[in-house]
Amino acid sequence: xxxxxxxxxxxxxxxxxxxxxxxxxxxxxxxxxxxxxxxxxxxxxxxxxxxxxxxxxxxxxxxxxxxxxxxxxxxxxxxxxxxxxxxxxxxxxxxxxxxxxxxxxxxxxxxxxxxxxxxxxxxxxxxxxxxxxxxxxxxxxxxxxxxxxxxxxxxxxxxxxxxxxxxxxxxxxxxxxxxxxxxxxxxxxxxxxxxxxxxxxxxxxxxxxxxxxxxxxxxxxxxxxxxxxxxxxxxxxxxxxxxxxxxxxxxxxxxxxxxxxxxxxxxxxxxxxxxxxxxxxxxxxxxxxxxxxxxxxxxxxxxxxxxxxxxxxxxxxxxxxxxxxxxxxxxxxxxxxxxxxxxxxxxxxxxxxxxxxxxxxxxxxxxxxxxxxxxxxxxxxxxxxxxxxxxxxxxxxxxxxxxxxxxxxxxxxxxxxxxxxxxxxx
Amino acid sequence: xxxxxxxxxxxxxxxxxxxxxxxxxxxxxxxxxxxxxxxxxxxxxxxxxxxxxxxxxxxxxxxxxxxxxxxxxxxxxxxxxxxxxxxxxxxxxxxxxxxxxxxxxxxxxxxxxxxxxxxxxxxxxxxxxxxxxxxxxxxxxxxxxxxxxxxxxxxxxxxxxxxxxxxxxxxxxxxxxxxxxx
Numbered sequence: 001x002x003x004x005x006x007x008x009x010x011x012x013x014x015x016x017x018x019x020x021x022x023x024x025x026x027x028x029x030x031x032x033x034x035x036x037x038x039x040x041x042x043x044x045x046x047x048x049x050x051x052x053x054x055x056x057x058x059x060x061x062x063x064x065x066x067x068x069x070x071x072x073x074x075x076x077x078x079x080x081x082x083x084x085x086x087x088x089x090x091x092x093x094x095x096x097x098x099x100x101x102x103x104x105x106x107x108x109x110x111x112x113x114x115x116x117x118x119x120x121x122x123x124x125x126x127x128x129x130x131x132x133x134x135x136x137x138x139x140x141x142x143x144x145x146x147x148x149x150x151x152x153x154x155x156x157x158x159x160x161x162x163x164x165x166x167x168x169x170x171x172x173x174x175x176x177x178x179x180x181x182x183x184x185x186x187x188x189x190x191x192x193x194x195x196x197x198x199x200x201x202x203x204x205x206x207x208x209x210x211x212x213x214x215x216x217x218x219x220x221x222x223x224x225x226x227x228x229x230x231x232x233x234x235x236x237x238x239x240x241x242x243x244x245x246x247x248x249x250x251x252x253x254x255x256x257x258x259x260x261x262x263x264x265x266x267x268x269x270x271x272x273x274x275x276x277x278x279x280x281x282x283x284x285x286x287x288x289x290x291x292x293x294x295x296x297x298x299x300x301x302x303x304x305x306x307x308x309x310x311x312x313x314x315x316x317x318x319x320x321x322x323x324x325x326x327x328x329x330x331x332x333x334x335x336x337x338x339x340x341x342x343x344x345x346x347x348x349x350x351x352x353x354x355x356x357x358x359x360x361x362x363x364x365x366x367x368x369x370x371x372x373x374x375x376x377x378x379x380x381x382x383x384x385x386x387x388x389x390x391x392x393x394x395x396x397x398x399x400x401x402x403x404x405x406x407x408x409x410x411x412x413x414x415x416x417x418x419x420x421x422x423x424x425x426x
Numbered sequence: 427x428x429x430x431x432x433x434x435x436x437x438x439x440x441x442x443x444x445x446x447x448x449x450x451x452x453x454x455x456x457x458x459x460x461x462x463x464x465x466x467x468x469x470x471x472x473x474x475x476x477x478x479x480x481x482x483x484x485x486x487x488x489x490x491x492x493x494x495x496x497x498x499x500x501x502x503x504x505x506x507x508x509x510x511x512x513x514x515x516x517x518x519x520x521x522x523x524x525x526x527x528x529x530x531x532x533x534x535x536x537x538x539x540x541x542x543x544x545x546x547x548x549x550x551x552x553x554x555x556x557x558x559x560x561x562x563x564x565x566x567x568x569x570x571x572x573x574x575x576x577x578x579x580x581x582x583x584x585x586x587x588x589x590x591x592x593x594x595x596x597x598x599x600x601x602x603x604x605x606x607x608x
Contacts, residue, residue: 325501328432328451333497334473337451345473383475386494391502 035121041097042105046146054147057140060206060289061133062281063148066090076100076154081127083220086163088127096153109145110138116177123173125161126180131222132208135184135201180221185210188228189243189299195288199296202289203228207281212238212273228297230359235423236272237359247303249356256294261285263376268353271371271382272362283377308356308410315407323403326396330388339408344380355409364401364415364423367392394420436503438464439513448500455479455495458510466511466546472496476581478547482509482554490557492550511546514553528601529553532593540584547580552594559604566605569598 046054058064067090069078077092077100095102101109101119108119116130117123124130133141166172185204189196203209214222215231230240239245246256250267259265260282263275270278285293318324328337334346341348349355354362370387392400394417401420402413434457435444448457458464458481470476474497483493484507493508516524526534529552539545555576564572573594582590598604 325432329499329502332451332499333453342473383473386474386497 035119036103036108037120039103041102042095042149044095044106044146044149046143046150050143050146051150054143054145056284057206058144058147059281059284060202061136061144062207062277063093063144064280065276066127067093073154073156075148075151076156077158078156080159083127085167086161088125088161088163089159090127091158092154092156093148094151094154095149096155099155099157100153101148102153104145106142106145110141113141113144116173116181123170123177125163125170125173126176126220129208129211131181132185132205132211134181135205140206176219176221180219182224185222186224186227187296188241189296191295191300193295193300195292195295196300198289199292199294202285202293203296207293209241213241232359232361235361235365237357237361239353239357239359239362241297243297243299243303246297247305249353250305250307250351251298251353252305253291253294253298253302256297257287257290260293261287261290262378262380263374264347264380264382266348267351269347269374269376269382271366271374275374278376308351308408310410311406314413318403318406318413321399321403322396323399323401326392326400327403330391331400334385345383347382349404349408352408355404356411357409358411360401360405360411360415360419361423363404364397364420367397367400368420368424389424394418394424432501432504434500434504436505437507438462439509452500453496454481454493454498454500454503457500458495464510464512467495468543468546469496470543470581476544476547477551477579478544478581480547480550482550483507484509489561490554492554509550509553511549514549527553528597529556529594532597533590536589536593536596538585538589538593539582544580544582548577548582548590551577551580552597555594556598556601556604559598563604563606565608566599567608569595569605573598 064074066079066081067075067077069076069090072078073094075092075094077090079090081088081090092100094100097103104112104119111117112119112124112128113130113133113136115134116126116128161168187200188203191197191199210222210227212233213228213230214224215226215229217223228241228245230245231238239249251259255265255267259268259270260278263270263278263283282290282293331349335341335349336346339349339352354366357363366385368387368389371382371385373382373384375381388397397420398415398417401415405411405415406413429449429451431447431449433445434448435442435446437443438458443462446457446461448461455467455469458467459469467481468478470478474494477492477494479496480492480494482490483503484490490509493502515526515530518524525531527549529549533539533545533549538548555573558576559572570591573591577587577591577594
């Protein structure tokens with residue numbers, strides 16, 4: 001994940017202090033950690049049903065999303081995750097003895113997921129979401145281990161993580177973990193049912209949804225008091241997925257099941273990073289688990305959903321403004337004059353979840369960059385949405401954004417040309 | 427019932443049209459076909475994928491680019507200059523064709539198309555490419571990749587593209603000023 005740049009100065013001070021305070025302790029700890037290098041190659045002959053269970057759990061935990069480079073072999077690592085502190089690379093977790101985890105025991109694997117410690121005793125950075133996986137059942141970790149250890153070993157070296165001082169001192173993470181590593185993450189909704197319990201485990205632990213959807217504090221930690229209330233990472237905002245946030249954007253249990261299971265719902269289709277989540281992870285969930293996720297996200301007693309609160313006066317003003325002209329000229333050809341889209345081909349804008357977000361950036365970035373053609377399960381797909389960076393000035397894009405927000409989303413028409421300029425690709 | 431309209435003034439192939447009243451939400455392709463009798467740009471997919479409908483937009487800065495008219499409303503073109511396939515060949519005062527453009531001639535010489543439905547779009551893409559190369563030549567070794575990238579979005583269901591791409595490549599390589607040695 002990407003750590004916030006704005007917290008950098010504070011973090012430098014915090015990190016230096018932490019490193020100093022725990023320096024001596026850490027030195028002793030390092031020896032106590034008894035990291036291992038070399039050792040026998042592990043031969044794991046797990047029964048087929050354990051491997052199958054591990055495969056399912058690895059999908060639910062979405063290991064492949066990060067541990068696969070674009071165009072690379074699955075689980076062979078190499079995906080760069082850029083942050084204000086430098087670039088962290090996901091590692092090769094195929095069972096190659098030298099480049100992957102071929103010498104790791106189930107215990108080593110468990111420590112990485114549960115404690116954020118590598119086999120060689122070095123600390124992992126929380127780009128690896130052990131902060132969420134800490135709640136994983138040991139049996140589930142062992143099943144995932146059984147699955148990855150029977151993958152084809154891929155001899156691809158993991159690129160070296162490039163962080164600046166003092167963040168390159170992995171021991172500093174011991175202090176970070178003391179402060180920010182918790183055994184369980186708070187519940188975001190009310191519920192007691194079995195489905196709700198299962199959903200909490202799927203969302204908070206395996207799905208590690210909070211790693212993107214929970215705001216991050218100055219030290220890059222999840223602000224658990226605001227769990228799943230949404231967080232902006234650069235040009236993208238991961239929306240609020242608390243019961244209140246979802247209800248305010250029209251999400252129902254059936255909508256969430258369709259979105260996570262098939263990538264397309266009446267409320268939205270998955271695009272960008274979330275499309276990857278659907279494609280690699282949530283589409284593989286069983287009907288029962290999808291239902292559990294929806295139950296947990298909405299609670300045992302879901303809040304009623306509301307249509308967008310459209311202000312008639314603002315909507316009338318928007319309908320006769322420049323934003324409407326741009327809409328008719330550039331958008332209506334596919335999305336329709338009334339924003340209804342084309343079934344199975346073009347998403348509707350009326351009641352669209354993205355237009356109902358208070359934060360406009362996903363909408364603006366979609367207009368500036370376009371949206372790639374996406375394939376979905378069951379042979380659904382969306383075609384390419386063109387990018388309009390040079391067909392819309394900052395001012396025109398802002399007016400168009402405001403027209404869409406006011407007319408279809410019930411949001412304020414408060415986006416300025418400066419907001420658009422800030423989001424243009426550098 | 428009457429639809430709300432928007433006035434459209436546009437220069438097409440050097441000729442000024444308008445202001446004409448265009449129903450709100452009418453795509454430019456329909457305006458060309460139904461109101462201006464310019465039937466060369468084709469309707470294929472209708473959702474901006476196949477590129478049979480593109481016209482050339484001549485921008486103020488003397489660059490040119492393709493615009494898909496099936497998904498672009500007429501309002502976008504108000505006050506703009508565009509070219510359609512009808513404006514590519516050289517004509518006399520009576521509108522009779524004097525000479526095809528080098529791209530058009532090469533497509534004929536190379537038997538680039540069969541049914542011809544996608545051809546206007548390919549002519550537009552190749553014309554825009556050649557105009558771009560005249561401003562910014564590419565190394566000769568990169569011509570093949572440049573052609574492929576420029577024509578990639580255009581879909582042809584008859585020929586497999588090889589003869590289209592070959593024709594454009596040969597026009598570029600045989601026209602002075604479009605390429606450089608390295």
